[in-house]
Amino acid sequence: MNSSSGAGRLVGAGSTGAGSPQARRDEIATNLADVRRRIERACRAAGRDPSGVTLVAVTKTRPAADVRHLSALGIADVGENRDQEAALKAAECADLGLRWHFVGQLQRNKAASVARYAHIVHSVDRVALVEALSRGAQRAGREVGVCCQVDLGDGAAAGRGGMSPGQLLELAEAVEAAENLRLLGTMAVAPLGEDPTRAFTRLARLSAELVAAHPGARMVSAGMSSDMEQAIAAGATHIRVGTALLGARTTLR
Numbered sequence: 001m002n003s004s005s006g007a008g009r010l011v012g013a014g015s016t017g018a019g020s021p022q023a024r025r026d027e028i029a030t031n032l033a034d035v036r037r038r039i040e041r042a043c044r045a046a047g048r049d050p051s052g053v054t055l056v057a058v059t060k061t062r063p064a065a066d067v068r069h070l071s072a073l074g075i076a077d078v079g080e081n082r083d084q085e086a087a088l089k090a091a092e093c094a095d096l097g098l099r100w101h102f103v104g105q106l107q108r109n110k111a112a113s114v115a116r117y118a119h120i121v122h123s124v125d126r127v128a129l130v131e132a133l134s135r136g137a138q139r140a141g142r143e144v145g146v147c148c149q150v151d152l153g154d155g156a157a158a159g160r161g162g163m164s165p166g167q168l169l170e171l172a173e174a175v176e177a178a179e180n181l182r183l184l185g186t187m188a189v190a191p192l193g194e195d196p197t198r199a200f201t202r203l204a205r206l207s208a209e210l211v212a213a214h215p216g217a218r219m220v221s222a223g224m225s226s227d228m229e230q231a232i233a234a235g236a237t238h239i240r241v242g243t244a245l246l247g248a249r250t251t252l253r
């Protein structure tokens with residue numbers, strides 16, 4: 001494959017035309033520059049340092065080739081939401097030294113597999129999952145970071161996963177007590193049909209309660225392609241961005 005750059009590069013069909021690896025890399029580079037600008041602008045508006053916001057590139061449904069493009073463009077954190085797909089991609093891209101974030105709903109019988117490659121699981125929402133992840137992490141001889149996913153939906157607004165806010169401290173205790181897990185913070189998805197700023201403000205309050213009890217648990221994973229500005233304004237430390245980097249997905253997830 002002709003993907004080298006510089007003076008000696010051959011300009012051949014299939015290497016630089018539309019649909020070529022180089023064209024895809026250019027497309028992602030343009031998108032990434034846009035996203036970085038959005039992050040910088042949102043940080044400036046909020047009086048925050050952009051270095052306090054980690055961009056997690058969500059690569060679900062995308063080929064490992066896209067992960068390689070992102071890595072070449074400076075992305076160090078990638079997110080996936082299905083174990084089987086994530087495990088394959090993490091293995092294919094093991095040479096890149098990336099941090100793998102698991103951001104999807106997680107079944108207990110997949111926890112041990114996820115614990116083998118994930119650095120951070122954003123979507124821990126029940127004690128049974130804590131136990132299963134902990135066992136998996138012990139077996140793999142690894143430490144896995146954990147965020148507690150909170151459901152910010154209240155009544156009218158449809159919930160999008162996570163435990164009810166009243167269970168946050170109890171779940172955090174369970175994570176803190178579990179071997180080979182490290183409690184990092186909170187995660188949420190803004191409910192559909194509600195102003196994301198209101199939802200992320202509730203998350204910020206919950207995060208403050210968590211930090212009061214667990215000072216190390218300052219991570220706030222919030223914000224996606226459509227609402228990263230609101231999430232950054234509310235204090236997100238990690239944003240999870242797929243569409244704005246890689247284009248619209250053809251499958252609904």
Ligand SMILES: *Cc1c(COP(=O)(O)O)cnc(C)c1O
Pocket residue numbers: 058060081103104189223224225226240241242243244253
């Ligand atoms: C898919 C997904 C994202 C990324 O969503 P985009 O709208 O494509 O940026 C973020 N978080 C979670 C939990 C996801 O499943």
